[in-house]
Structures are given as C-alpha cells and as structure tokens.
Amino acid sequence: MSTTYGFDTLQIHAGARPDPATGARQTPIYQTTAYVFRDADHAAALFNLQEVGFIYSRLTNPTIAVLQERMATLEGGAGAVCCSSGHGAQIMALFPLMEPGRNVVASTRLYGGTVTQFSHTIRRFGWSAKFVDFDDTDAVAAAIDDDTRAVFCESISNPGGYITDLDAIAAIADRAGVPLIVDNTSATPYLCRPIEHGATLVVNSLTKFLTGNGTVVGGCVVDSGRFDWSASDKFPSLSAPEPAYHGLKFHETFGPLAFTFHSIAVGLRDLGMTLNPQAAHYTLMGIETLSLRMQRHCENAVKVATWLENDPRIAAVTYAGLPSSPWHHRVERICPRGAGGLFTFALKGGYDTCMKLIDNVEIFSHVANLGDTRSLIIHSASTTHRQLTPEQQTAAGAGPDVVRVSIGTEDADDLIADLDQALAKAAG
Structure with missing residues (x-):
C-alpha cells in the first residue's frame, strides 16, 4: 500500500487486503500450525530462503504478517518482526548484533524491567550494559568502546515521560558505527517516528497503547533498512556467511531486509518467541483507532x-x-x-x-x-x-x-x- 496516505488511513489499511479465499474484509485469524506446500520443490525453496512464504507458525503466519507490514509502514521502516512480548522484542533486537563480551550503551531512564533485563539477564549470554544519562551526550559518546554493538533508549521514557533527544543520540551512534535502538512503546508511531530521527531499529510493546485495551501481550521490532551491516566486521550474523543456510550472507542477499529476514529465519526459529495470531488480530483492531x-x-x-x-x-x-x-x-x-x-x-x-x-x-x-x-x-x-x-x-x-x-x-x-x-x- 502506498505510504503517501495519511496516518489515519494507514493505521486501518496498511498490510491488509480482503481475504482471497472468502472476501472477508477484516483480517482473519489464521489459527493454524503449518501450511501445505505446493510440491517438494516449493518446500525446499522456502526452507532455503529462496522463496518467501508460510512454513510453520513459529516463523510466519498470515495474520501476524499483516501486523508486521502495518507496523513497518507506520514506523517508516523496511520490515518488521513481531514476537511474544515487549521484553522479547528487546532480546530479538539485540540477538543478531551481540556476541559474548559485547555491550550495549543504555539510557538510565528506562522501564525498570528493561534495566533488570540489561543489568542481570543478558549477562547470562555474556553480554553487558553500560547505563548513562542520555542528556549528557559527552558521557554517551565516552561510554561507547570497541565492544559496543548498540545504543538503546526510550523515545518517551517509562515512568517519567522524559523525552530523549533522538537526533543527538543517533548522531553519536552513527559516528561510532553502531545502531541506535529506540523503544517507542510510550509514544507509538503516531506521536514519534524514531527512524526519522536516525534510529536503526524501533521496538514496541504491542501490549500498551498500540492495542490499547489491556487484552494482549506482544512485541515488535521494526528495521529501518538503512544501516550498513557490512561496513565493518562488528555484525557477523548479518554480514558473514551463515552456516545454517549453507553460507548465505543475510546483508548481501536481502539488503535492507537483512535484519528482518535474520530475525525470522534465525531469531524466531531458535528463540521461539512467537506472537500468537489471535493476539495479532486484537492488536490490528486496536491500531485502527490509535x-x-x-x-x-x-x-x-x-x-x-x-x-x-x-x-x-x-x-x-x-x-x-x-x-x-x-x-x-x-x-x-x-x-x-x-x-x-x-x-x-x-x-x-x-x-x-x-x-x-x-x-x-x-x-x-x-x-x-x-x-x-x-x-x-x-x-x-x-x-x-x-x-x-x-x-x-x-x-x-x-x-x-x-x-x-x-x-x-x-x-x-x-x-x-x-x-x-x-x-x-x-x-x-
């Protein structure tokens, strides 16, 4: 769908089309585990990432696909991947970027659960976080070292409603050659579009304003498609050969959609933080009135x-x-x-x-x-x-x-x- 339409139009129509089988106007809930392949060659092509389609609902599902396209459109990104929670989205965002011994530079003004996740849980992966006052841009720049793989903040912070100077932080991350990840949960793409201020990745908890009625737990990562993952050797998951796909290089093969394809083909495949289609349906209905x-x-x-x-x-x-x-x-x-x-x-x-x-x-x-x-x-x-x-x-x-x-x-x-x-x- 054309992104030249206004936000109010896109929040209703982006990603959605009448169901080809029944003509249903509202996106159906595709409550299915798996999908029948046309033939053996079709199945092989899907598993080899040579063709896009539906394989198994841990990876892809038609209802969730509509939500992913809508979120990417509203945030102004190239692609999106939905998962089981906002916390899941944060791990999904970091997963292709981090390795043991690497760190993320994070704002001190974050949701308490995120601070705990970054202070303790990610250490089990061998990752670490440095917490800095993001109003002190010199301190942010100084905290980035050779092992830093991302900068993380919230657009409108939870709990205080503090607004981050995204343009200034994005400039620092860009000079360091690392992506800026912005949690846009409190703002939503209606109030703030972090990609327009230089963000590489945008995470959202679908649980909050996007669904808006307290019925859903879900998360989403939107990729701007603008970061050059091959500019250095810092991000081998995206730039180097992937053994599980016979040496395929995600950035070389998929270009602006490299992060999105990796998050589905590797992230959801192995971490399994899948959003269920009924939750996606509720979120789609919520976004219509965002x-x-x-x-x-x-x-x-x-x-x-x-x-x-x-x-x-x-x-x-x-x-x-x-x-x-x-x-x-x-x-x-x-x-x-x-x-x-x-x-x-x-x-x-x-x-x-x-x-x-x-x-x-x-x-x-x-x-x-x-x-x-x-x-x-x-x-x-x-x-x-x-x-x-x-x-x-x-x-x-x-x-x-x-x-x-x-x-x-x-x-x-x-x-x-x-x-x-x-x-x-x-x-x-």
Whole structure:
C-alpha cells in the first residue's frame, strides 16, 4: 500500500487486503500450525530462503504478517518482526548484533524491567550494559568502546515521560558505527517516528497503547533498512556467511531486509518467541483507532498534569507537555503531536502518602500496565522498579515519593475529581 496516505488511513489499511479465499474484509485469524506446500520443490525453496512464504507458525503466519507490514509502514521502516512480548522484542533486537563480551550503551531512564533485563539477564549470554544519562551526550559518546554493538533508549521514557533527544543520540551512534535502538512503546508511531530521527531499529510493546485495551501481550521490532551491516566486521550474523543456510550472507542477499529476514529465519526459529495470531488480530483492531486514542490520551494528560502542578499537595510533575518541564522544548521536534499519556508526580507526604493515594482512587486502576483506555496508577519504586537499587530508581525517575500514572480516555474532569478525593484521604 502506498505510504503517501495519511496516518489515519494507514493505521486501518496498511498490510491488509480482503481475504482471497472468502472476501472477508477484516483480517482473519489464521489459527493454524503449518501450511501445505505446493510440491517438494516449493518446500525446499522456502526452507532455503529462496522463496518467501508460510512454513510453520513459529516463523510466519498470515495474520501476524499483516501486523508486521502495518507496523513497518507506520514506523517508516523496511520490515518488521513481531514476537511474544515487549521484553522479547528487546532480546530479538539485540540477538543478531551481540556476541559474548559485547555491550550495549543504555539510557538510565528506562522501564525498570528493561534495566533488570540489561543489568542481570543478558549477562547470562555474556553480554553487558553500560547505563548513562542520555542528556549528557559527552558521557554517551565516552561510554561507547570497541565492544559496543548498540545504543538503546526510550523515545518517551517509562515512568517519567522524559523525552530523549533522538537526533543527538543517533548522531553519536552513527559516528561510532553502531545502531541506535529506540523503544517507542510510550509514544507509538503516531506521536514519534524514531527512524526519522536516525534510529536503526524501533521496538514496541504491542501490549500498551498500540492495542490499547489491556487484552494482549506482544512485541515488535521494526528495521529501518538503512544501516550498513557490512561496513565493518562488528555484525557477523548479518554480514558473514551463515552456516545454517549453507553460507548465505543475510546483508548481501536481502539488503535492507537483512535484519528482518535474520530475525525470522534465525531469531524466531531458535528463540521461539512467537506472537500468537489471535493476539495479532486484537492488536490490528486496536491500531485502527490509535490516532484517535492518542489524541485523547494527550489532551487528558495535559489537563490532569496542569491540575496536579497547581495543587499544593504535589511536590513535582514530570510531564513533558507542561511548559515548566525541562524537556518541554523537545516535544515539538521529537513528538509534535503531543507528549503522550504517561508521567509521574511526587507527593509532599512521601512514600506513605503515595500508598494511601493508590489505595483510595476509584476510577484509576492499580495495575502493572500502561497505555490502556482506562487510567492506570502505580507506585513504581515498590513494583515495576522494585528490583533496582535506590540510586537506579532515582535515576530512572521512580523514587519512593513518586507515583506513575497512565492517563486514559475517560472524562478528564472525572479523573481530576478522583485524584482530588484520593489525595484528600491520603493527606488526612
């Protein structure tokens, strides 16, 4: 489908066509494990990567293929691969790039689960992470060494809603000859398109705003198709001969789609982090209303954050959509349609007041999720960021006196009234 159409059109139509067998207009759920080959030669060609098609649903599935094409289109990439979760997408993004002894330079302002994954879990693969304040661009550049294979950040950070200067970070990664990976979960491609700011790979948790209704766990990696994997010997999985495919060189053979093909033919084949087709179907339906929901998320967030900032019970609000935010100047350049629906606020009463506030909200749901149509609230330091040290929590914007909110699409006045009554009980 032509990418010259507007976002609202592409979020409904990209990747989707009437079902050739039945004429069904909505993408069917192809709930099947395997696919019949035309003949023996067809099967051999598929397994040898000489022909594109469906083999086995751990690798490819027609419903998921539509979602992958839609995500690639919306993010402005060459290709995409979907997998079982946002955390799975992060491993899928790093997998073709890393080897034992290699490292990734990562922002200190990341989701707590990502910090834990990078601090501990990836060490089991022999990988490591260096955490740096990405506002200090000199420190980012200094952290990159001969073993660095990627730079990683979030476009709008979880939990604080901090906006990364993607252009500056992309320039540093480009000079070092390594890819920039951007987690675009909190922004979605409607608010931010990291590839336009120099990102090589974009990861998304489909679980959040993209599906938007709290029913799906899934992830996606979008490849820009612009990185030269053969420019150095740093990325042999993509530039050197692949023994499992009789010496095939992915970048030489597939060009801009090298990362995507490798992620399917090797990543999904061996890691098995497959998205199920029903989850893909739900996500496709959610994406059809993405722009409408994100507009409302942003409008409500501005109203709620403004009210909180002016309430004497609140010590600070992190929302980048407020003129007082130190990152407000980045909104127009990085997220021109709005600063998203995620932010934190600190309570003057500290930890105990945070707990009482959460226990007394009525409309807000106390859950470990974000990006739902429902407004959500959580105390990050004791939950999503609990595994981090106090220093890491503070660096991530998840101190003990901080509450995270994901503003939904309800009536903003009702959300404000709910916070007001809960704050009154918490203070009392």
